[in-house]
């Protein structure tokens with residue numbers, strides 16, 4: 001695998017790194033249908049590719065609860081276990097089905113702090129081939145302003161390719 005992306009590199013290099021890891025994820029998961037295996041692989045490969053990823057993982061929709069997320073495969077320090085729809089950045093992404101980019105978590109009133117080192121965050125809804133919300137994908141960074149539209153575009157594409165196609 002290529003060397004991890006460093007924040008100081010140009011945006012083009014970040015795009016190139018996303019393109020490379022997207023292709024690697026597709027190749028590794030070819031023929032694998034198990035959802036946990038697919039989520040674990042996406043979290044692992046993305047976390048290993050970018051230095052600015054501090055916490056990387058999924059909160060999955062709990063089929064036994066009404067509008068509640070439960071932690072799924074992740075890389076990083078201990079994450080909180082359950083998040084209600086509408087709560088925090090993850091619950092906001094789940095309810096709105098819109099990607100959330102939070103440049104400074106201090107400025108997000110309902111942010112749920114799992115690790116005080118997290119300073120900025122991106123959360124992308126994950127839908128299946130039938131358009132059902134199955135999870136959200138959450139990445140936290142130790143720096144403020146670590147995520148931009150390029151991260152959003154590539155993560156949306158990778159998650160769409162992996163879980164909806």
Ligand code: SME
Nearest residue numbers: 079088089090111112114
């Ligand atoms: N900060 C998230 C909670 C999950 S942790 O960051 C791993 C939120 O506000 O939804």
